[in-house]
Amino acid sequence: DVKVTQSSRYLVKRTGEKVFLECVQDMDHENMFWYRQDPGLGLRLIYFSYDVKMKEKGDIPEGYSVSREKKERFSLILESASTNQTSMYLCASLKGLAGGLAVFGPGTRLTVL
Amino acid sequence: QKEVEQNSGPLSVPEGAIASLNCTYSDRGSQSFFWYRQYSGKSPELIMSIYSNGDKEDGRFTAQLNKASQYVSLLIRDSQPSDSATYLCAVNMNSGYSTLTFGKGTMLLVSP
Numbered sequence: 001d002v003k004v005t006q007s008s009r010y011l012v013k014r015t016g017e018k019v020f021l022e023c024v025q026d027m028d029h030e031n032m033f034w035y036r037q038d039p040g041l042g043l044r045l046i047y048f049s050y051d052v053k054m055k056e057k058g059d060i061p062e063g064y065s066v067s068r069e070k071k072e073r074f075s076l077i078l079e080s081a082s083t084n085q086t087s088m089y090l091c092a093s094l095k096g097l098a099g100g101l102a103v104f105g106p107g108t109r110l111t112v113l
Numbered sequence: 114q115k116e117v118e119q120n121s122g123p124l125s126v127p128e129g130a131i132a133s134l135n136c137t138y139s140d141r142g143s144q145s146f147f148w149y150r151q152y153s154g155k156s157p158e159l160i161m162s163i164y165s166n167g168d169k170e171d172g173r174f175t176a177q178l179n180k181a182s183q184y185v186s187l188l189i190r191d192s193q194p195s196d197s198a199t200y201l202c203a204v205n206m207n208s209g210y211s212t213l214t215f216g217k218g219t220m221l222l223v224s225p
Contacts, residue, residue, distance in 0.1 A: 031211045033212070033213075035215075040217070041217065042201070042215050042216060042217035042218060043157070043201065043215040044215075045212060045213075045214075048210065048211075048212055050210060050211065056210065058212070090156055090157075094211050101159055102147075102159060102203075102213065103159075104156035104157050104158070105156060106155075106156055107156050
């Protein structure tokens with residue numbers, strides 16, 4: 001069964017901490033994405049990667065960075081967490097062009113105090 | 114700003130009725146269109162994709178696309194309480210990448 005996994009379902013961090021969210025897919029997909037989902041704002045794209053070591057900014061990259069050293073793993077980094085980064089973070093992967101199936105991970109609920 | 118618009122709802126229908134969910138998008142060059150279903154507390158799951166004008170049917174679901182009107186819809190026939198969820202419209206805008214722009218979703222409530 002194909003799968004996207006995320007390192008944590010729930011995470012609580014303090015303001016100013018460096019936070020790592022990890023996503024792993026086992027489908028050999030080229031494309032991986034990080035979204036955040038907030039009530040009333042929907043899913044918003046933070047960063048995406050279309051190949052190893054390649055990354056592109058999405059709609060709301062400020063305050064975030066990413067790393068993709070291996071094809072199966074895509075990490076989202078909050079350099080200095082702030083309370084406005086409290087959100088549900090969703091990772092997704094996709095093979096080839098958007099005509100394929102995008103598979104989402106279970107999400108990480110991050111709370112920054 | 115390239116946008117995907119959906120009515121937030123909730124859309125309430127009785128069991129057995131047809132639910133009609135609508136979506137408009139701003140980028141006329143968009144090529145690929147998707148409907149995702151998201152249950153409360155869960156991640157989105159793809160239920161339909163459509164790429165050309167007209168209708169595409171899959172079981173109780175029918176996706177409809179009208180590129181001239183920049184309009185996508187999802188019909189759910191014989192609605193069941195288990196269909197109660199938020200439905201997200203997603204569009205691959207003409208960006209050259211495989212990114213999806215999502216609408217904010219329409220909540221569907223199917224009452225027994």
